[in-house]
Amino acid sequence: MALVMVLRKHRASDTEPASFPPSELLVGLASAKYREARDASKRLSKVADALNIGLMEFKNNRINEINQSAVELLPKEMRSDRHLTGLSASLQENSPKILDLGQTAVQLSKLPISGSQYLVLVQDVTESFLMARKFKQHERLALLGQMTAQMAHQIKTPLAVLAGQAQMLARHLNTDIALKEQADAIYSEARDLAGQINGILNFYREREPYFKNVELCQILDNVKKKLDSIVHSCDIVIDCPDEINLETDPGLLQNLLFLLGQNALSSEVAASVLSISAVKGNEQVIIRIKDNGTGVPINMRDKLFEPFTSTKGEGLGMGLFLARDLTRQMGGSIELEEVEQGASFRLSFPIFCVH
Numbered sequence: 519m520a521l522v523m524v525l526r527k528h529r530a531s532d533t534e535p536a537s538f539p540p541s542e543l544l545v546g547l548a549s550a551k552y553r554e555a556r557d558a559s560k561r562l563s564k565v566a567d568a569l570n571i572g573l574m575e576f577k578n579n580r581i582n583e584i585n586q587s588a589v590e591l592l593p594k595e596m597r598s599d600r601h602l603t604g605l606s607a608s609l610q611e612n613s614p615k616i617l618d619l620g621q622t623a624v625q626l627s628k629l630p631i632s633g634s635q636y637l638v639l640v641q642d643v644t645e646s647f648l649m650a651r652k653f654k655q656h657e658r659l660a661l662l663g664q665m666t667a668q669m670a671h672q673i674k675t676p677l678a679v680l681a682g683q684a685q686m687l688a689r690h691l692n693t694d695i696a697l698k699e700q701a702d703a704i705y706s707e708a709r710d711l712a713g714q715i716n717g718i719l720n721f722y723r724e725r726e727p728y729f730k731n732v733e734l735c736q737i738l739d740n741v742k743k744k745l746d747s748i749v750h751s752c753d754i755v756i757d758c759p760d761e762i763n764l765e766t767d768p769g770l771l772q773n774l775l776f777l778l779g780q781n782a783l784s785s786e787v788a789a790s791v792l793s794i795s796a797v798k799g800n801e802q803v804i805i806r807i808k809d810n811g812t813g814v815p816i817n818m819r820d821k822l823f824e825p826f827t828s829t830k831g832e833g834l835g836m837g838l839f840l841a842r843d844l845t846r847q848m849g850g851s852i853e854l855e856e857v858e859q860g861a862s863f864r865l866s867f868p869i870f871c872v873h
Contacts, residue, residue, distance in 0.1 A: 570587050570642065571587055571639060571640070571641055572584075572585060572587045572588025572589075572590075572591045572592070572624075572638075572639065572640025572641070573585045573587070573588055573637060573638075573639060573640070574588050574602065574606070574637065574638040574640065575635070575636075575637055576603075576606050576635070576636055576637070576638065577634060577635045578634045579603060579606070579607060579634070580599070580603060581599050581602050581603060581606075582635075584602075587640070588640045591622075591624050591640045591641075591642055592624070592640065593619060605626070606628070606636075606638050609626055609627075609628040609638065610628065611628050611629075611630060613628075614626060614627045615627075616643060616647060618647070620817075621644075622642065622644045623642075623643050623644045623647035623648070624640055624641060624642055624643065624644075625639075625640075625641045625643045626638055626639070626640055627639040627641070673715060674712060674715055677708055677711060677712050677715070678712065680704070680708050681704075681705050681708035681709055681712065684701050684702075684704040684705035684708060685701075685705045687701045688701035688702045688705060727766075727767035727770055727847050727848055728767050728769075729765050729766060729767055730765065730766075730767075730768070731763055731764070731765050732763065732764065732765075732766060732768045732771075733761075733762070733763055734758060734762040734763065734764060734796055734803065734805075735756075735758040735759075735760065735762060735796070737768060737771055737772050737775070738756050738758050738775070738794055738796065739756065740772060741772055741775045741776050741779060741794065742754050742756050742794070744776055745776065745779045745780065745783060745792070748780070748783070751790070752783055752789055752790055752791065752792055753790065753791045753792070754779070754792050754793075754794070755791065755792070755793040755794070756793075756794050756795075757793060757794070757795035757796070758794075758795065758796045759796070759797070759798070762796055762798045762803060763869075764803050764867055764868075764869045764870075765868075765869065765870050766848050766867060767847070767848055770844050770847060770848055771848060771867075773844065774841055774844040774845060774848075774865075775794065775805070775807065777837060777840065777841050777844070778807045778841055778863055779792060779794065779807060781837050781838070782807065782809040782811060782861070786812070787809060787811035787812055787860075787861075788811050788812055789809035789810055789811035789860060790810060791809065791810045792807070792808070792809045793806070793807075793808050793809075794806070794807050795808075798869070801868060801869060801870075802866050802867060802868050802869060803866075803867050803868075803869060804864065804865070804866055805864075805865040805866075805867070806855075806862055806863070806864055806865070807862070807863045807865070808857065808860060808861070808862040808863075809860045809861055809862075810859050810860040811860045811861065812860075813857075813859065813860050813861050814854060814861050819854060822838055822854060823838050823839055823841075823842040823852070824839060841863075845865060848867060849867065849868055850865055850866055850867040850868070851865070851866045852864070852865050852866075
């Protein structure tokens with residue numbers, strides 16, 4: 519086509535001779551081919567923009583062209599020539615690469631054209647990426663549930679033996695009050711631990727909560743006693759006005775508050791003061807668990823209640839996920855509040871739960 523256009527141009531000229539130098543013909547042909555290539559590149563770029571597909575053209579491993587969609591899909595810190603060149607160099611043909619950008623995810627694909635020229639496609643794959651990640655989390659949760667159930671069954675039998683022997687020992691220690699109290703404490707702790715194991719099993723069985731009217735301040739005092747028994751370097755303060763009653767599952771609520779309190783007392787949080795307060799409104803009760811520790815990193819806050827999310831080096835990342843599930847089972851809600859220091863969790867429960 520380019521050759522035909524060049525020939526027609528020369529034939530239409532009355533001033534040009536019938537024959538012309540081959541070099542002039544080649545220059546005209548190259549110029550026409552270049553314009554065709556440029557026009558095709560512009561059309562391709564417009565089509566890619568219309569489909570929201572980023573398109574980057576590289577030549578001799580250097581960025582040559584980039585369309586608007588690619589600019590919008592990539593974060594600012596990745597748009598420099600140096601960064602784009604390094605990114606393209608890490609790509610291999612027929613091997614797409616997915617970049618997790620936090621709130622979004624993009625896929626980069628390398629498509630060779632000819633010689634040292636190639637294209638890199640940039641596509642938004644956020645939805646499919648999140649679905650794949652959730653599916654993987656569900657697989658891990660299912661496996662964790664199976665392992666937990668097996669471990670719980672293995673622990674329950676020796677724990678029952680320990681509780682029974684502690685109770686029997688306490689009955690024969692009437693003459694030694696101190697030893698009798700220690701044996702009673704062992705029996706009580708073993709019984710509580712067995713209840714927590716049953717709670718774990720019931721969690722995976724999706725047990726329905728057992729609601730009844732309870733006195734909240736008594737539950738908070740019980741939580742404080744349990745927390746005091748595991749740490750002595752933190753002041754635990756309870757602020758609960760008298761006569762706060764609500765309809766809830768007392769076992770689940772106590773486990774929930776202990777779980778959140780235990781998390782605040784970990785060495786990673788390094789809190790010296792932990793406060794648990796409660797206030798009663800017209801239709802709901804608000805419980806706050808606040809510490810003066812290291813707080814929650816900003817980059818963790820959006821996914822804080824997701825499974826396998828942990829701020830601790832060796833943590834499994836299930837604590838706050840379980841806390842949210844326990845809260846929902848009791849018809850409540852949980853959220854992380856903005857505070858100047860440490861972390862504060864706000865729990866909201868209806869006074870009368872519909873069930």
